[in-house]
Amino acid sequence: MNPAIGNTPKEYAVVPFYATAAVVFFIFTLLMFIAAPQFAAHYFHGKTLALVHTAALGWATMIIFGAAYQLLPVIFERNLYSSILALASYFFLLAGSILLIFSFWYFFLSWGMISGGISVIVAVLLYCFNVFKTADFKKNKLNIQNYFIISSALYLLITCTIGLLLVINLAYPFFNISHLEILKLHAHLGIVGWFLQLITGISVRLVPMFLLSKSNKSHLLSLSFIFQNVGILGFTLDRYFTGSPARSTLYLILVGVGIFYWLFYLRDTYKNRLKRKVEVQMKFAFISFGFLIASLFVALLILNFSDIQWSTLYGTFIFLGWISAIILGKTFKTLPFIIWNTRYKTLHGKMKLPMPKDLYIEQWIHYQYKLFVAAMLLLTIGIVSNILLIIKAGLFLWILIATLYIINIFKILFHKKQLTDGTSNNRSTLP
Amino acid sequence: MRINAKTKISELVRYNKDSIEAIASLSKPLRKLKNPVLRKVMASRVTLAEAAKIGKSSMEEFAVVLKPLGFIFEEKKTEAQQTKEIPPTWLDNLSKDKIDFFDVRSHIEEGNDPLKEIMQRFKKVKNGEALCIINSFIPTPLVRRLEKNNVLSYTEKIESEVFYTYFFKAEESKPLTEKQEGAHVIKNSKEDFENIFAQFDSSQIKTLDVRHLEMPMPMQTILKALPDLANNEVLYIHHKRIPIYLLEEIADRDFTVHLLQLDEDNVKMLIYHKK
Numbered sequence: 215m216n217p218a219i220g221n222t223p224k225e226y227a228v229v230p231f232y233a234t235a236a237v238v239f240f241i242f243t244l245l246m247f248i249a250a251p252q253f254a255a256h257y258f259h260g261k262t263l264a265l266v267h268t269a270a271l272g273w274a275t276m277i278i279f280g281a282a283y284q285l286l287p288v289i290f291e292r293n294l295y296s297s298i299l300a301l302a303s304y305f306f307l308l309a310g311s312i313l314l315i316f317s318f319w320y321f322f323l324s325w326g327m328i329s330g331g332i333s334v335i336v337a338v339l340l341y342c343f344n345v346f347k348t349a350d351f352k353k354n355k356l357n358i359q360n361y362f363i364i365s366s367a368l369y370l371l372i373t374c375t376i377g378l379l380l381v382i383n384l385a386y387p388f389f390n391i392s393h394l395e396i397l398k399l400h401a402h403l404g405i406v407g408w409f410l411q412l413i414t415g416i417s418v419r420l421v422p423m424f425l426l427s428k429s430n431k432s433h434l435l436s437l438s439f440i441f442q443n444v445g446i447l448g449f450t451l452d453r454y455f456t457g458s459p460a461r462s463t464l465y466l467i468l469v470g471v472g473i474f475y476w477l478f479y480l481r482d483t484y485k486n487r488l489k490r491k492v493e494v495q496m497k498f499a500f501i502s503f504g505f506l507i508a509s510l511f512v513a514l515l516i517l518n519f520s521d522i523q524w525s526t527l528y529g530t531f532i533f534l535g536w537i538s539a540i541i542l543g544k545t546f547k548t549l550p551f552i553i554w555n556t557r558y559k560t561l562h563g564k565m566k567l568p569m570p571k572d573l574y575i576e577q578w579i580h581y582q583y584k585l586f587v588a589a590m591l592l593l594t595i596g597i598v599s600n601i602l603l604i605i606k607a608g609l610f611l612w613i614l615i616a617t618l619y620i621i622n623i624f625k626i627l628f629h630k631k632q633l634t635d636g637t638s639n640n641r642s643t644l645p
Numbered sequence: 646m647r648i649n650a651k652t653k654i655s656e657l658v659r660y661n662k663d664s665i666e667a668i669a670s671l672s673k674p675l676r677k678l679k680n681p682v683l684r685k686v687m688a689s690r691v692t693l694a695e696a697a698k699i700g701k702s703s704m705e706e707f708a709v710v711l712k713p714l715g716f717i718f719e720e721k722k723t724e725a726q727q728t729k730e731i732p733p734t735w736l737d738n739l740s741k742d743k744i745d746f747f748d749v750r751s752h753i754e755e756g757n758d759p760l761k762e763i764m765q766r767f768k769k770v771k772n773g774e775a776l777c778i779i780n781s782f783i784p785t786p787l788v789r790r791l792e793k794n795n796v797l798s799y800t801e802k803i804e805s806e807v808f809y810t811y812f813f814k815a816e817e818s819k820p821l822t823e824k825q826e827g828a829h830v831i832k833n834s835k836e837d838f839e840n841i842f843a844q845f846d847s848s849q850i851k852t853l854d855v856r857h858l859e860m861p862m863p864m865q866t867i868l869k870a871l872p873d874l875a876n877n878e879v880l881y882i883h884h885k886r887i888p889i890y891l892l893e894e895i896a897d898r899d900f901t902v903h904l905l906q907l908d909e910d911n912v913k914m915l916i917y918h919k920k
Contacts, residue, residue: 221909221910288860419860422860422861423860423861423864423890424890426861426864426865426868426890426891426894427861427865428861428862428865488865488868488869489894551889551890554889555887555889558832559906561832562832562833562834562837562906563831563832563833563834564831564833564837565831566829566830566831567830567831567832567904569830569892569893569896570889570893571893571896
């Protein structure tokens with residue numbers, strides 16, 4: 215009998231993450247709307263931190279964990295080490311996120327923040343453990359694509375550890391360096407170390423699969439890995455030990471170069487593709503890259519001008535323009551497949567099988583896309599010109615996006631097994 | 646090239662252009678094949694057997710003229726599709742004002758494909774009424790196509806080169822679709838799969854083993870093999886898992902896909918063109 219070659223993990227190791235992330239995303243858009251005035255204020259404010267961590271932990275990290283547990287077997291071609299530990303990480307992440315967000319929102323309740331932080335770290339440790347045990351470290355098996363996934367897990371751990379230290383410092387100050395300085399390091403270790411490298415790592419495995427393509431230019435990925443890591447580590451260590459922002463632009467450029475090498479690799483994949491149709495999910499991917507690059511320029515603005523709206527714009531571009539856009543697109547290329555797999559695994563008959571695409575309403579993703587473009591346009595204008603009404607309009611559109619998204623997600627999750635005979639008569643058959 | 650009664654004329658022409666002249670020489674009605682527009686319209690829709698009927702020739706005569714061009718004729722049971730002797734009840738009960746008569750002969754003589762207009766006119770036909778196509782030969786591809794949508798038809802021979810083909814829209818007919826809705830993907834039991842596999846003989850089977858290939862090569866290999874798959878051939882694939890992204894990719898193409906999941910990491914597939 216062949217050793218395990220990468221079978222899909224149990225549904226309970228993946229689905230809770232997707233379902234919860236969708237709910238959190240919806241709540242997040244509501245909270246943003248309620249806290250709209252925050253978009254005109256300084257970022258170090260309870261409500262803003264609550265919003266950022268709702269997006270970063272409850273939405274993005276939550277769904278990334280789910281997608282990662284589903285895709286690690288595909289990427290490493292080995293079974294997920296433990297579905298049970300994956301489920302455990304879900305509960306710790308959920309509990310930790312809720313505690314943290316709640317505590318931030320209501321002006322820094324120390325017990326809530328600290329216990330929340332600890333819970334999140336436990337979740338992250340469980341995740342890292344699963345990643346390392348699933349990864350195949352034999353020399354010929356570990357290629358550059360997989361380095362990103364492993365390093366991103368480490369960065370997540372570091373980010374959350376620093377996060378915990380930060381919340382402890384808020385309650386019982388012990389840092390001899392400015393809290394805000396450490397906060398910047400925490401944020402960027404998370405954004406560049408965790409999110410960027412994870413997204414890079416997964417995209418370079420999945421995009422060729424979606425586009426039915428292949429790229430041989432793995433040297434581009436090696437360069438991307440080096441530049442991204444030198445950039446973020448340089449930034450962190452330099453700022454920590456010297457406290458000087460003088461070389462920040464340099465590190466920004468290094469990370470930027472790393473990003474471009476990654477995008478060039480994807481472009482090579484795109485050029486060699488067999489799939490001709492440009493799906494709407496791809497449009498989301500393209501626009502997310504646009505916002506990622508735009509974020510780099512906004513970061514330049516921040517380094518040179520201290521107006522607070524640049525920081526707000528920066529956060530908006532990163533969490534809404536880049537990370538959320540990718541998730542909104544890619545969810546429908548991952549979740550339907552795992553549900554389809556588990557629903558129809560043992561089913562067989564003489565009737566026609568539905569396709570994963572039939573599990574959700576494809577048309578709504580098109581609406582999502584149009585709303586997204588409109589919302590980001592309004593938010594950008596509103597934040598830069600500091601007009602609350604326009605900001606609120608943009609945030610309202612985000613609520614609509616989240617509504618479409620969450621209904622589609624639950625449509626997939628509640629899909630019932632059915633086989634059709636190719637006509638409009640649906641007949642459900644069970645083995 | 647191996648051919649049989651079910652081979653489409655277009656396949657013959659693609660293999661050897663001289664086949665046009667050869668078939669046209671058999672009888673007057675078949676001379677139409679020399680008209681490029683008509684050939685474009687008919688050749689990909691008409692099989693050898695149907696052409697024989699149109700030209701009132703026999704399959705043997707066809708074999709004689711095609712053999713020197715490199716065509717090897719294989720005996721396969723041909724479907725008998727004759728004009729039914731007795732008109733059906735629905736036609737008897739149909740009054741003339743409930744029939745839309747459409748003479749397509751002038752269209753064809755001018756070199757136009759009347760199919761689009763035929764379908765448009767048929768869409769306008771109300772339930773309980775009919776469209777009558779007047780033509781110099783039986784429009785067998787059209788009959789086949791509409792019968793797929795549960796439309797009743799009957800052909801009446803008026804003269805040697807004049808046929809009236811009635812298409813009746815019964816009270817509860819399904820909405821017409823221009824094409825059948827894309828690929829049929831079926832997950833079979835071992836027994837059913839083996840039965841389907843047995844329907845093909847070894848010359849028709851193209852085997853692909855993609856188990857050793859690294860992602861995304863399995864999908865790419867299969868996709869590259871599909872355009873070269875002839876109508877009567879089947880692709881038999883050994884795979885480690887059900888290639889869902891591939892299935893999505895071919896979802897809007899006219900294939901039938903049979904899947905057999907023998908084991909967690911052992912999947913067999915059969916892909917062939919939809920009949």
